[in-house]
Amino acid sequence: MKIQKFNPITWLAALASLICASALSAQVTNLTEDESFFYEDVSPANDVFDPLEAINRYTFQFNDFVYLKVFDPLVAGYTAITPDPVERGASNFFQNLRYPVRLAGNLLQGRLKGAWVETGRFAINSTVGLAGILRPADTMEAFAPIKPEDVGQALASWGIGEGPYLVLPLLGPSNLRDLGGLVGDRAVNPLKEPYSVISHWNWEWQLALTGTELIARSPSMMEQYKSFKGTAIDPYSSMRNGYTQFRRGAVEE
């Protein structure tokens, strides 16, 4: 049997490691209970897979410019000239039209109760609520609003991972799975290609409808965007974390 020769360098290195390890351990154990609590890891959303960060940051900056310099003045003009009830009615109308997306989201996850509630809400709001402008279903206990489901959530419930974090031009934060979900959402949305029921309309009318939908749905989105940005130390990180937490929460529910 070969006996290993004593090596003073190895021995010194081992001793140094031991001293460092014990010093580190002493430092850790010296933490008060409060400090240990403050240093705890807080959420797995803090390690989002973001290999395209450089491109995403640039797209984020582009979107930020478009939202605040182009879109915000349009939305401000719209809210200034539109009485609040009209604004709410327009937002409700387009929200109601997205029923097929919410229905598909529920059905693809096997949420039959959710599908039933969404269908009941659509039926009531489309008739009694004058084509969705009003929301009488809100006052009915059986058809009270539920959290909206979409195809991206269905993909998550099938076990498909998030994939890399993405910032889409104009559309904002997403990830590869939600991008797939977005394509699915469009496919079941009657106002969007490829199965649009308004595809025979002139392009001007289609554009006008899409633009109106965007503007009608935007006041609350712009308000939330500005409030988030106004308090963010690093708006890009804040958006990435907020989006990921929000989507993970929606999937878990």
Add this chain to the structure above:
Amino acid sequence: MLHNFYKVMLCAWLVGGSSASAEQLQADKLLATINASLDVIYAEGTSGVSDQEKQSQVRQKVEANYDLDVIIRRAIGRNWQLMDDGERTQVLELVKQLVLKAYVNGLKGKTRPEVTLGKLVVITDKRMEIESTVVLDGKTYYVLYRLGRVSSGWQIYDIVAENVSVVSNYREQLDDHFRRGNAAELIARLQEILEKEDIDEDTKI
């Protein structure tokens, strides 16, 4: 024998009962703090009061019941060790001002939100969560308050609004910041945000 059993049951009931009421006390304190803060903003005759004055009054109401340092320290996490004493004090103060500014500005022009506390979940003897719903301008939001018992008593250590944890969000921003920058740059950034009137002042491609 039976007598002893009744004594044990009585003790258990008393201990359990007092613990349950201690938890309820925390829920009552939370709701009272939220309402006191909203009173500052929505009380009659406050239309002439400046935003800064409102922020200062809200701060007094909150700090009467809670130590804001706890939630901020949770958000800072281990980055605390990357700052000296002076920087720590400054960061704590600036973040408090930022939170208060966001709170007061966020409610500007809106009707008073209706806050209702929901289920109180005791996780351990040092952690509890209180669910709540906030109805603001006809929309309902779900907000979860996380409370922890630290050396200064029961404190709010996180607020989760619609599944988004405020602490997790700021922790990520601060982790990202300290990977590239230092405490002095953080202080400069916080001061910049606080001084800004319009958020699109520096927006460019």
